[in-house]
Amino acid sequence: MPELTLVKAVNRALDEALSLDDAVVLLGQDIGQDEGVFRVTEGLLKKYGPNRVIDTPLAEAAIIGGAVGMAAYGLKPVPEMQFSGFFYQAYHQVENHVSRMRNRTRGRIGMNMVIRMPYGGGIRAVEHHSESREAIYAHTPGLTMVIPSGPRNARALLLTSILKYPDPVIFFEPKLIYRAFKENVPDEPEFLPIGKAQVVREGTQLTLISYGATMRPTLEAARDLAEDDGVSVEVIDLLSVAPLDTETITASVRKTGRAVVIHEGHRRCGIGSEVVARIVENALDCLEAPIKRVTGYDIIFPYFSREAPYLINAERVKHAAKEVLEY
Amino acid sequence: MPRKTFDIGLVVEELSILDESGRADAALDPKLPEATLLKMHRFMLLTRKLDERMIMMQRQGQMGTFAPGRGQEAVQIGSILPLRSEDWYSPSYRSFGAQLWRGWTIDQLLLLWAGYFEGFGLPEGVNDMPMSIVIGSHVPVAVGLGMSINYRGGDQVVLVNFGDGASSEGDVSEALNFAAVYKAPVIFLCENNGYAISVPFQKQCGVRSLAQRGIGFGMPSLRVDGNDVLAMAAATQEAVDRARRHEGPTFIEAVTFRMEMHTTADDPKVYRSDEEVRRWEKKDPIMRFETYLKSRGLLNDAGIDRVAAEIEEELRVARDRFAARAVQRPEEVFDFHYAVMPEELAAQKREYLADLQQALAEGK
Ligand SMILES: Cc1ncc(C[n+]2csc(CCOP(=O)(O)OP(=O)(O)O)c2C)c(N)n1
Ligand SMILES: [Mg+2]
Secondary structure (H helix, E strand, C coil), rough: CCCHHHHHHHHHHHHHHHHHCCEEEEEEECCCCCCCCCCCCCCCHHHHHCEEEEEECCHHHHHHHHHHHHHHHCEEEEEEECCCCHHHHHHHHHHHCCCCCCHHHCCCCCCCCEEEEEEECCCCCEEEEEEEHHHHHHHHCCEEECCCCCCHHHHHHHHHHHHHCCCCCEEEEHHHHHHCCCEECCCCCCCCCCCCEEEEECCEEEEEEHHHHHHHHHHHHHHHHHHHHCCCEEEECCCCCCCCCCCHHHHHHHHHEEEEEEEECCCCCCCCHHHHHHHHHHHHHHCCCCCEEEEEEECCCCCHHHHHHCCCCCCHHHHHHHHHHCC | CCCCCCCCCCCCCECCEEEECCCCCCCCCCCCCHHHHHHHHHHHHHHHHHHHHHHHHHCCCCCCCCCCCCHHHHHHHHHHHCCCCCCCCCCCCCCCHHHHCCCCCHHHHHHHCCHHHHHHHHCCCEECCCCCCCCCCHHHHHHHHEEEEEECCCCEEEEEECCCCHHCCHHHHHHHHHHHHHHHCEEEEEECCEEECEEEEHHCCCCCCHHHHHHHCCCCCCEECCCCCHHHHHHHHHHHHHHHHHCCCHHHHHHHECCCCCCCCHHHHCCCHHHHHHHHHHHHHHHHHHHHHHCCCCCHHHHHHHHHHHHHHHHHHHHHHHHHCCCCCHHHHHHHCCCCCHHHHHHHHHHHHHHHHHHHHCCC
């Protein structure tokens, strides 16, 4: 089992998808010759050629619109947006066609496509390179919104999304942790069910719920709370924010009676709002304290010299957790 | 060094075969088989009569808002003629003629414009896309289809139909550029009917011919008399042949005129003169084609009456069938969002059905 970073794990999933199914094609800006601005597509042009790893003109709407045509034809396109901040240039294609084609054609034309892109802050980038807007896509009927949190689940979720999921997936890659750590990734292709959360740490007194890049500070906070304060903390990694695994969330909160939801995206109408609503709908009788949200604020993502206090860290999570525990 | 002309290797040609009185240029006449010519005539007439019927139904509250296409029948039927069933066709919302030709049934089109998604059920045996309401957004999709054809090999082509207003959308420019770069086998059929709702062509853009758009992106482009069905057929055939030979995309500006309102929801008198409409009446595509067919001895007035009567009967039958079909299983609004419905949606569907049943029980 090789030890891979997240960026290498994504690269491996793309490589495997290309080799397992000749309907898979990649397209995007600078993904071929340049091998991607984050080097996600390293080696793929050389291995699969320019008909399958397509360097495109600088035109997001045509990349996504083109992918719609490819999916209608029966291919499995995997378009890349260079940064999630540029996806708005193609948002109308998602709203108009990607999310609607199956319904519009009464099931005749499905969109087997995975739109990948890096998201999130903490990389000291210029404007439009740091946002977390998963809630927009989670709000859109017909879409599936997946966000891995580490190399192993990134590889499995991406491979599943491309090869085993016939509907369009928006796949956010947490760029902050592209190279932050390595994990053992099995040699054989691995698949994970889409729409299923994972309990990544078991506990009985408090549930922390997060996904993507903020899983790290969340797990760090859980460890500290356990070691320093003797709190038994359960941690849920959502993996998919649409659909959302109500069952796993509810089961955990029924057990612990206390919950904190953590994400970098804005608070108002964020994923946390939906998580809280589902807990209230399904486990209100078990709650022993108000639920807290530790999230990005409802402000434009700060320019990078001031991004640190906007980002989620373990201290912010612990602070909220203690308020909930001491209620 | 002196200034020179830089030769881009492309010019805009203009094609028209029938003159306004319906006389054909013998050298340019595509000499289509008689049966084909008669079929074209029948479909042009059917398109017009369906339009009339739908306007009537709309006025009686049996049809939603829709976009009539009177005056544009030649663009529709001429351009669809060279397509094979395995080719891809991507219509606009004003493409009834071509859709009928491709096998969309009349009752299905009625169903669609009466507000039922079932009307989108694509016909079997052809590769058609559903029409797209968001102007221009279907044009990049057509290019993706073309790129897929290139990827899989084969000689299919894609015909995509959009308007003069659509030509201003960024998506159309992005699509033209993509198609030129990848030599996608796409025929861009820009149906210039003079108006985008109320905005006349002169206010839509700064070019004299939209064919310049194609040229600007590096593809052969042609300006065609869109009220001349023979010219439309010949021009599209040429573009289709080029695409089949893997020589890439073509842009066709079909110059025509929208004789009716934009949709049944507006009043064109607000933004254009009767005089302008009357001028175009003289170029009526069906009248010109009929003159041609008569001059070739293929059709006479009695023959036209017979076809018209057959069409009326066809429309009557289709309308009855439509009325019978316009009963939707209400829960279908949930059923086609995902291949496998996620549990959270299934729960909402149960809730919806329970509410519906209760409303029925209470007689609401
Ligand atoms: C993106 C978008 N903007 C605006 C509209 C509203 N709208 C519907 S049809 C139309 C005019 C389109 O004109 P044109 O492309 O010339 O086609 P035509 O209706 O003349 O066939 C407009 C503005 C729309 N459907 N989509
Ligand atoms: Mg128009």
